[in-house]
Amino acid sequence: MSAAGSRVTCFLNQKGGVGKTTSSVNVAHALARAGRDVVGIDLDPQGHFAASLGLEGLDPGLDDVLFDQVPLAERLQPARERVRLVPPGPRLPEVEQMAGGRERGWLLQRAVAGLDPFxxxxxxxxxxxxxxxxxxxxxxxxxxxxxxxxxxxALEGLAGLMRTLMRVERGLGIHTRKCVLVTRYNGQRRLPKEVLGKLKEYFPGQVLKTAVRDNVALAEAPGFGQTIFEYRPESNGAKDYRALAEDLEQHRVFEPAAEA
Ligand SMILES: Nc1ncnc2c1ncn2[C@@H]1O[C@H](COP(=O)(O)OP(=O)(O)OP(=O)(O)O)[C@@H](O)[C@H]1O
Ligand SMILES: [Mg+2]
Structure with missing residues (x-):
């Protein structure tokens, strides 16, 4: 876990294409632009986090950290002002087949805890x-x-994911804060509005205040190796990710009482 006053956040959903990478990239840059020192970890062998910031997934990376205990700090690359990133590295897919016992699950935690200064x-x-x-x-x-x-x-998948996480955490004796981030939101359409309503009902106090709207600039920016703040700083995408970074810093969620 992190040092006092600092935070380790992961964007996680086993479902593909829900906005994990888009959020990692733009939240990381939004936090850095607000003056925070940020380390990004590309834990996806596809290397999209690294690529979106103009780095190569095949550069020496996280695989060396997880397989050979190379200190994380030695694999960080400067990506933006106040953002350093570790790319996945070519052997990252092999982690899934790694032999060994329970300690295989703690490799990243140990590497992250070793960051000094944090x-x-x-x-x-x-x-x-x-x-x-x-x-x-x-x-x-x-x-x-x-x-x-x-x-x-997506709603069904999320309920399943939440249950799985709680079961895994009980087994491991850990506890993480969990929040739900609505992405690709279109408030003009009925279905997304209904689904957002259900999310607030099913996950009270866990849905982050900012729903990131569907915004084509967010999809275009990685093609230019740019974040939304470089590609279209005036777009809704930039506004939403700026607000979302603040939500995360201040734990701003839809409060059940306020919504009733
Ligand atoms: N708010 C948005 N508006 C428009 N397009 C978006 C938005 N968020 C993400 N996208 C696009 O949707 C696609 C999937 O997004 P992204 O790659 O962030 O998802 P992911 O969860 O990381 O996917 P994967 O599971 O493959 O890693 C990408 O083409 C991305 O540019
Ligand atoms: Mg991704």
Missing amino acids: PDYVVIDCPPSSGLLAINALLATDEVVMPVSCDYL
Whole structure:
């Protein structure tokens, strides 16, 4: 876990394409622009977190940290002012097949705990799977943010994910804060509004205040190796991720009482 006053957050959902990477990239940059010292960890062998910031997934990376206990600090690359990032490295997919016992789940936690000085924030982008990499993320973090798009299947998947996380945590004797992040929101349509209402009802006090709206600039920015703040600083995407970073810092969620 993190040092006092700092925070380790992972964006986790085994469902693909829900906005984990988009959120990791833009929350990391938003926090850095607000003056925080940020370390990004690309825990997805696809390397999209690194690529979105203009780094190569095949650079020496996190695989050396997890397999060979290379200190995390030795694999961090400068990505932006106040953002350093560790790319996945070519052997990261092999982690899922790693032999050994329970300690395999704690590798990332140990590496992160070894950061000295500890940054203000560590942001972890998870792969769309629920294997050993996801367990490593869970054990390394204080806070799990579950991005979810607004359809009914996403809702079911999220309830399942929440149950799984609680079961795993009980087994391991740990506890993380869990919050739900609504992504690709379109308030003009009926279904997303209904789903948001259900989310608030099913996960009281856990849905983050800012729903990130569907915004084409967010999808375009990575193609230019830019964050939303570089590509379209005036866009709704930039506004939403700026607000979301504040939500995370201040734990701003929909309070059940205020919504009643
Ligand atoms: N708010 C948004 N508005 C428009 N497009 C978005 C938004 N959020 C994400 N996208 C786009 O949706 C796609 C999936 O997003 P992203 O890669 O962040 O999801 P992911 O959960 O990391 O996916 P994976 O599970 O494959 O890692 C990308 O093309 C991304 O640019
Ligand atoms: Mg991703």
